[in-house]
Amino acid sequence: MSASSSHPASGKPHGVFAGLRNWLLLPSWSIICIFVLAPIAIMLVYSFLTKEFRGGVIWEFTFAAYDQFFLNRGLFGDEPVKIEWTYINIFWRSIWQALLATVICLLIGFPTAYYIATRPASTRTIWLFMVTVPYWVNLLIRTVSMKFLIRDNGPINEWLLALDMINEPIHLINTPIAVQLGLFYSYLPFMVLPLYASIERYDHSLSEAAADLYASKWFTLWHIIVPSVKPGIVAGCILVFIPSLGAFLAPDLLGGAKNFMIGSLIEEQFKGTAGNWPFGAAASMILLSAVLLVLMWYARSTSRARTKRGRGSE
Amino acid sequence: MKKSVAVIAACLLFVSGGALAAGKLSIYHWFEYIPQELLDKFAAQHDVEVTMDTYDSNEALLAAMKGGKVGQYDVAVPGDYMVEIMAAEGLLDTIADGELKNKGNIQPEWVDVSFDPGRMHSIPYQWGSTSFTVNRDAYSGDIRTTAMIFDPPAELSGKINVLDSQGEVLALASLHLGIEQCTSDKDKLRALNDLLQNAKPHWASFISDGAKDVLVSGEAAVGMIWNGFSAKARSENASLEYSYPKEGYLAWMDNVVLLMDAPNRANALLFMDFLLEPENAAAVTEFAQYTAGVTGTYELLSEGLKASPELNPPADAPPGTFVAVCDQATQELYDAIWTNLKK
Numbered sequence: 049m050s051a052s053s054s055h056p057a058s059g060k061p062h063g064v065f066a067g068l069r070n071w072l073l074l075p076s077w078s079i080i081c082i083f084v085l086a087p088i089a090i091m092l093v094y095s096f097l098t099k100e101f102r103g104g105v106i107w108e109f110t111f112a113a114y115d116q117f118f119l120n121r122g123l124f125g126d127e128p129v130k131i132e133w134t135y136i137n138i139f140w141r142s143i144w145q146a147l148l149a150t151v152i153c154l155l156i157g158f159p160t161a162y163y164i165a166t167r168p169a170s171t172r173t174i175w176l177f178m179v180t181v182p183y184w185v186n187l188l189i190r191t192v193s194m195k196f197l198i199r200d201n202g203p204i205n206e207w208l209l210a211l212d213m214i215n216e217p218i219h220l221i222n223t224p225i226a227v228q229l230g231l232f233y234s235y236l237p238f239m240v241l242p243l244y245a246s247i248e249r250y251d252h253s254l255s256e257a258a259a260d261l262y263a264s265k266w267f268t269l270w271h272i273i274v275p276s277v278k279p280g281i282v283a284g285c286i287l288v289f290i291p292s293l294g295a296f297l298a299p300d301l302l303g304g305a306k307n308f309m310i311g312s313l314i315e316e317q318f319k320g321t322a323g324n325w326p327f328g329a330a331a332s333m334i335l336l337s338a339v340l341l342v343l344m345w346y347a348r349s350t351s352r353a354r355t356k357r358g359r360g361s362e
Numbered sequence: 363m364k365k366s367v368a369v370i371a372a373c374l375l376f377v378s379g380g381a382l383a384a385g386k387l388s389i390y391h392w393f394e395y396i397p398q399e400l401l402d403k404f405a406a407q408h409d410v411e412v413t414m415d416t417y418d419s420n421e422a423l424l425a426a427m428k429g430g431k432v433g434q435y436d437v438a439v440p441g442d443y444m445v446e447i448m449a450a451e452g453l454l455d456t457i458a459d460g461e462l463k464n465k466g467n468i469q470p471e472w473v474d475v476s477f478d479p480g481r482m483h484s485i486p487y488q489w490g491s492t493s494f495t496v497n498r499d500a501y502s503g504d505i506r507t508t509a510m511i512f513d514p515p516a517e518l519s520g521k522i523n524v525l526d527s528q529g530e531v532l533a534l535a536s537l538h539l540g541i542e543q544c545t546s547d548k549d550k551l552r553a554l555n556d557l558l559q560n561a562k563p564h565w566a567s568f569i570s571d572g573a574k575d576v577l578v579s580g581e582a583a584v585g586m587i588w589n590g591f592s593a594k595a596r597s598e599n600a601s602l603e604y605s606y607p608k609e610g611y612l613a614w615m616d617n618v619v620l621l622m623d624a625p626n627r628a629n630a631l632l633f634m635d636f637l638l639e640p641e642n643a644a645a646v647t648e649f650a651q652y653t654a655g656v657t658g659t660y661e662l663l664s665e666g667l668k669a670s671p672e673l674n675p676p677a678d679a680p681p682g683t684f685v686a687v688c689d690q691a692t693q694e695l696y697d698a699i700w701t702n703l704k705k
Contacts, residue, residue, distance in 0.1 A: 101690040102447065103425055123555065123698055124548055134705045199581050221581065222567045304567025305526050308704050319421060324697075 088336065095329035103323035113330035135313070135331065139338075142310040145224070146292035149231040150239075153288045154281065156232075157239035161280075164240075165247040176244065179237050191230055191301045198226060198302075222304030230298030238287035246280025247273075278349075286346050290339055310335055387629040389414040390423065390435040392616070395488075397649045404636050410629050420444040427453045433623040436630035442615045443529070443687045445484050446477040454483040455620045461631055464638035472655040476684065478617070485634050486655025488646060489615035491606070491675075491682045492530050495592045498601045500583035506676075508538040508607045510584050512561045519564040521583035523576045526568040528700040529685045530586070530612055531558075537610040537683060544688035544696075551695055558703045568704070577602055588614075589672040590651035596672070604672045606679040613682025615655065 065072060095113050097105040120132035164175040182190060197204050198220045205217040220226045250273065258268040274281070296311030305312065310331070317328025387404075393416040405412045417423045420441045427438075432453060440448055448454050465481070472486045496505045501518055512535060514522060524531055535557055536543050541550045569576055574595040576582040587595070592604040605611075618637055624630050636642055640658035647654045647663060653673055660668065667673065688696065 101693070102451075103421075104428060123551065123695065123702075134701065138705060199579065201580055304523075304569060306562075306565070306568055306704070308701075319419070319425075323421065323425075 091329045091332055091336075095326055095333050097326050099324050099326045101323075103318075103325060105325050110326075113324075113326040116327055117330055117334065138308045138313055139310055139335070141307065142293055143338075145228060145231060145309070146289050146295075148228055149235060149292045150285050150289045152228070152232040153236050153239040154285065157236060157243055157284060158281075161240050161243035161247050165244050165250070166252075172248075176241075179240050183237060187234060188297060190234070191297050194230055194233065195221065195226075195301055198229070221302065222306065224303065226302040227299050230302040231292045231295060232288075234295070234298065235288040235291055238291070239284035242283040242287065243277065243280045246277035246283075250276050282346055282349060286342065289342065293339065294335070385409075385629050386411045386413065386626050387437075387633055388435045388625065389633070390426070390431075390438040390621075391416055392439055393418055395439070395616075395646075395650055397645060400642060400645050403642075404633060407636070408629070408632055410626075410632075424448065424451075424453075427451075427621075432621070433625060435621050436624040436626045437618050437633060438621055439487050439616050439618055442475070442477045442617065443685050445617050445619060446687050448619065449478065449483055453622050455622050455624060455627070456482050457620055457631070457634075462635055462638070464635045467638040467640065467656050467658070469655050469657050472615070475615070477687075484617035484619045485638055487616040487618050487637065488650055488652040489613065489655055490589045490652040490673075492525070492534070492586065492588050492612035492614060493605055493607060494584055494586045495577055495595060495602050495604045497577065497580065497583045497599075498603050500580075505603065505605045506607050508534060508609045508611075510605065510607075511586065512538045512557055514561075514564050514584065518583050520566055522565045523567045523569050523573065523582035523585040524565055525573060525586045526570045528696070531703075532696055532700065533612055533683065533685045534586070535561075537607075537612075540609070543683075543686035544692050546692050546695065551699065555699045555702060558699065562703060574598075588652075593651050593670050593672040606675045608678075608680070610680050610683050613684055615684075 094105055096109055096111065098108040098110050098112065100106050116132070117135050118132055120130045120134070121127055160179075164172055164179075167175060196202055199205075200217040200219060200221065202221075205214075208214045209217065220229070254272050254276070255268050258272050263272070294311045296309060296315060299305065299307070299309040299312060303309075308316070314328050314331050314335075317324045317331065385408075387410050389401075389412065391414055396414075401412050401414065404410065415435070417426065420443070423438055423440055424444060424447065427448065428451065445454070462485070465485070468481065468486055472489070473481055475481070478484045494511055496510060500521065501515065503515065510518070511522060511524065532554070533543055535554055536545075539550075539553055539557060541547075541554065545551065566582060567576065573585055573587045574591050577585045577587065577592075577595050578599045580599075587604070589604055592602065596602045596604070618634055620627070620630055620634070637646070638656055640654075640656055641662055643654035643656035643659045644662035647659060648667065651667065651670070651673075
């Protein structure tokens, strides 16, 4: 491995930044406070306000938005209270699709990243460059192009028909499979790049040592390589999972907007006929809490991995 | 006529203090809905500097106005039901008697409209219908029934696109069932909910902005669409036919409104008079392919547009139905039915 990548990071700034340590984070903290924390605080407050007909809020405290999310009183509000599954199911559908996209990205991304990381240093740059090429084109345009490719009379079906590989066009457009296709395709580079960064730092002599000690290839993969590159795997999974969760381009364009996903449900509350801002804010807060739980799990697992690694090298 | 308008314009502009730059006009309009040449013509005719911002839905217009844009624009172009809502929200100024010289050019049937009785705040811009279009290669039977969408023939199942628009889908479904809009009758609402739940498995997608594309490409064999948009689709795929169902279809009208606290009120009125001139209304119609609500426009249209089947309902077609504005409690029931449909 190259010397630069194994340079020890001490965690303390030296030289030019000496004495400035606490001020270094000032720009990012101000941005986080103004553009992240403040809007979240507004959202939190709005989620407890009364909705105004056709958009807007009335400054009266209420739990109505959360009540609507979790409790079902029937179409006319006169039935006994039950658990409202509508929104939970929408969330579950989004989470499930996002999880699946993450797993598919990992299955495709890991061999890809491994391949790239084991190329000679000169060709590695070209491979990485090629992974990022699709990102030069706007996501909307890529999603629309995919729609054209997979429709019933699109080129993929026509080729397969012409080659006599199928008798009927494969119906993909406006199905959950098409949504999944759009999701994992969109976020694949988010998986490949962090995985590459981890695998590139992996010391391949460990694999050789394992082979010398008669470890099978599977054993080496599961017990040597995967634990070593775990931070990359976790980072890649987070980077794919979270944007997939809020995605609405793929569900709208490839799924035919037949079913709400989290993103489109929230959008409808602010832009649609109903205009229920507190409910949109409440749904956002619930989503945010879910994402925060995932991130906390990530933070814990990486800090655990770091202490383990730290102990191992001492 | 034009001369007198120009003289009045000059007087008004002088009064309003725009002696040098001769004043401004600030328009808030739908995207791609007015030809630039027409704006240039107005600017030249009245020596007015015209600026225009655009929006993409009635709800976006309302949100912008409620979000503090009152006093920034002179005129906007809301759809029928949104005129009623904006008037109720106090966002529209009143046009006094005699302020519009060309008010007499409004076609009689569009003067006393339900969403703005007596045209106190608005003038007609363009109107049209919302129904559906069928690919005749895929289906040769009778298409003049809303059952094509809500209870389709077996061979069309899974090849139907509906608009991703709550108001239009629920109103068309109400026409299919023969129930009134904005009802709070529980049995009728349950029937509406059941109809939609049973129809959804036959639908392939909810697409609005691609409503033309899915039909032209053949992705959908039946698709809800607006008539002018369907005319454009037919020019790209000749086997498409727009339907005027016997159960009824939806009508809509976009209207130029005088906004509250318009910074250039006099020019706004001049602009409204300008759009009520038949030749200018015809120019908009040629561009948008809908229908103007101004007398004397039809004669000025191109032959192709005059004969367009999308713009000429069959003699036995019922009149179009406007989407109704419900009160809050009723609207919430319809919102719940829509969420239930898309959950």
